[in-house]
Amino acid sequence: MSNRTMSRMTAAGVAAVAGLAVLAPAVANAAAGPGPAAVTQSSVQQPAHLTVASYKAYLKKNxxxxxxxxxxxxxxxxxxxxxxxxxxxxxxxxYAAFLKQVKGNFELPLHVVDPYNKDVVFVTDVTAHVAKDKAGTLTVRFSVSERVFGIPVTTETITVKGATKGQDKSKKAVAIAKLQNVNAAVSITAGPTRAASKGVITRGSVTWTAKPQVQAFGKKKLVKDQDAAAAITKATRTFEASLSNE
Structure with missing residues (x-):
């Protein structure tokens, strides 16, 4: 689904990318805890639908x-x-179709626009780089945004960091989750972030839970997993990321 194809890798690079699929997102450092609180909304009696007046009041409250x-x-x-x-x-x-899976190379920003219909698009942005500091800190930022008539409605982002060299390698992986939500039909919250490093692979993930705030959205919650991983070898620097439904 990416608009970039990965360059040819050495045997070590292929092994590293293969490792992305098998590295479990075990809790290494729950560094950030729950992400920022979702946009608040009073939960009295759920209305059947959103109205222009109720949405304007919701925006003013937030x-x-x-x-x-x-x-x-x-x-x-x-x-x-x-x-x-x-x-x-x-x-x-x-919101159920608000999904993405991408892969690419470090230092090559990724920007993808996926139309859902004539009014709604999903926009994906990924940046990945390795700093020139003592630890060779890698950073992968993976963001997916729903936009209606060009207006950002919900943006879910995970940023993964980790050391690639020195004594801190494989010891300081962290993940930070960030939410921007102005969809009054759902209240979205983040679970604890998870991060781990193993060998040349660093991975971070978070779970988003969307709870209906109007009857039209349905009664059941929707849960999404957002994940980003990096493989750093002497020959290649690659990333993989996904936003998926549970």
Missing amino acids: WKKGGRETAVAFAKLTPARQAQFLRHLEDRKV
């Missing part, structure tokens, strides 16, 4: 969590598009 910018963009939509925007937010199928 003014400093993306509500301000979203309110400005939402106000520029026609009444018909505002209504359609809300229908997309409460459509369970859209």
Whole structure:
């Protein structure tokens, strides 16, 4: 699903990438704990649908969590598009389709746009590099965003860091989860992050749980796993990442 193909690797590089599939995301350092709290919403009696008035109130309540910018963009939509925007937010199928799997090489930023329909797209961005510090710290940042009429609605991001040389190698893997959510139809929270290094492989992951806030979204929660891993050898520096449903 990536728009980049991986370059030819040496035998060591192939072995390293193969290791990505078998390295279990065991807890090495639950460094970041739960990610930032999801955008808050009162959970009294769940309404049947979102309305323009209720969404504007929701954005105002979450003014400093993306509500301000979203309110400005939402106000520029026609009444018909505002209504359609809300229908997309409460459509369970859209969030269920919010998925991605990519792979690529370090130092080559990845940007992919996947249309879901004429109004909704999923945008994936990955950056990966190794710092020139004493530990040769690697950083992989994997972000997937849902956008409706060009307006970012939900963005789920995981950043993985780890040492590639020195005495700290394989000892200081960390994962940091970040959420930006202005979808009033669901409340999304992050579970504890998990990170581990083994040999040339460093991996981090997090689990996102989306709980319905309107009846139209359905009664059951939706759970997603987000994972990013790096393989660093003398010959190659590669990454793999995925956002998937449980």
